[in-house]
Amino acid sequence: DTGVSQDPRHKITKRGQNVTFRCDPISEHNRLYWYRQTLGQGPEFLTYFQNEAQLEKSRLLSDRFSAERPKGSFSTLEIQRTEQGDSAMYLCASSTGTDTQYFGPGTRLTVL
Amino acid sequence: RKEVEQDPGPFNVPEGATVAFNCTYSNSASQSFFWYRQDCRKEPKLLMSVYSSGNEDGRFTAQLNRASQYISLLIRDSKLSDSATYLCVVNGNYGGSQGNLIFGKGTKLSVKP
Numbered sequence: 205d206t207g208v209s210q211d212p213r214h215k216i217t218k219r220g221q222n223v224t225f226r227c228d229p230i231s232e233h234n235r236l237y238w239y240r241q242t243l244g245q246g247p248e249f250l251t252y253f254q255n256e257a258q259l260e261k262s263r264l265l266s267d268r269f270s271a272e273r274p275k276g277s278f279s280t281l282e283i284q285r286t287e288q289g290d291s292a293m294y295l296c297a298s299s300t301g302t303d304t305q306y307f308g309p310g311t312r313l314t315v316l
Numbered sequence: 317r318k319e320v321e322q323d324p325g326p327f328n329v330p331e332g333a334t335v336a337f338n339c340t341y342s343n344s345a346s347q348s349f350f351w352y353r354q355d356c357r358k359e360p361k362l363l364m365s366v367y368s369s370g371n372e373d374g375r376f377t378a379q380l381n382r383a384s385q386y387i388s389l390l391i392r393d394s395k396l397s398d399s400a401t402y403l404c405v406v407n408g409n410y411g412g413s414q415g416n417l418i419f420g421k422g423t424k425l426s427v428k429p
Contacts (some may be wrong), residue, residue: 237416246320246403246419247360260416295359297417305417307359 206230208308210296216314217286224282225311229298236279237305238271239295240264247295253279286315319343322404322420330428333394337423339387339404348407349380351389353400354422360403363389394427401425 209228217223229236234255239247250269252260255276265271268286273279283290293312297305322339329335341349349366364371366378366387377390387404401422408418 239417244324244421246405246421247417249408249416249418252416262416304362304365307361309359 208296208298208306210294210308210311212311213309214312214314216316218316219286219288221286222282222284223286223313224280225294225296225313226278226280227296227298227308228278229296230306233298233300233306234276235299235301235305236273237297237299238279238281239297239307241293241295241310242291250281250294283313286313288315291315318420319408319418320404320406320420322423324421324423326424326426328426328428329394331394331396333427334390334392335394335425336391337389337402337404337425339389339420341385341387341404341406341418343406344382344385346385346406346408349387350405350407350417351376351378351387352403352405352419354403355400360419363402391425394425396427396429399425399427 211226236253238250241247249262250265251271253273268284271281293310295310296308299305319342351363352360353363354360366380370379375392379388401424403422404420406418408416
């Protein structure tokens with residue numbers, strides 16, 4: 205399967221714990237995006253990488269959130285000191301620089 | 317005002333019906349427009365891009381009215397498999413190069429036998 209992959213698919217954690225998600229984009233895609241989607245809402249942009257450079261961050265990305273793409277390939281999104289409001293689907297998308305973004309299956313986070 | 321607004325529905329239609337979804341966007345500098353489809357608990361998938369001249373893909377027709385900042389999607393001869401949430405999407409980078417996507421909340425469609 206050469207699509208965008210994300211790991212884990214589901215994560216249940218207790219409030220205050222740290223979690224890390226991974227995204228592997230389509231191999232030739234140089235752009236990688238993170239979005240968050242809560243129930244009944246469309247995805248909301250969090251951050252964007254072109255190769256290894258993080259070029260844009262949403263104001264939704266509080267200081268508890270950090271994202272990296274160290275070698276311009278896979279990316280990680282870490283949430284520190286999780287809160288119940290962080291419960292959501294975290295989606296990763298990639299593209300080659302055209303407008304079409306291809307989404308991964310998402311990581312569903314539940315914070316208890 | 318939300319950047320992208322859609323009627324959340326649900327739209328409940330019989331098989332074979334024609335159904336239309338509408339969407340408005342707030343930033344007149346927006347340059348790229350899309351419809352994505354999202355099945356329950358799945359990721360969004362691109363249905364079609366939307367061009368100023370209007371475009372058609374089989375049973376699906378998309379229209380863009382830049383003056384009114386309005387986007388539409390028409391589905392003809394609805395199938396059971398069309399049941400999903402349809403997301404109206406605008407490219408958020410107004411400087412011309414690709415940026416993040418701005419999604420509406422989605423319109424839920426349920427096609428009944």
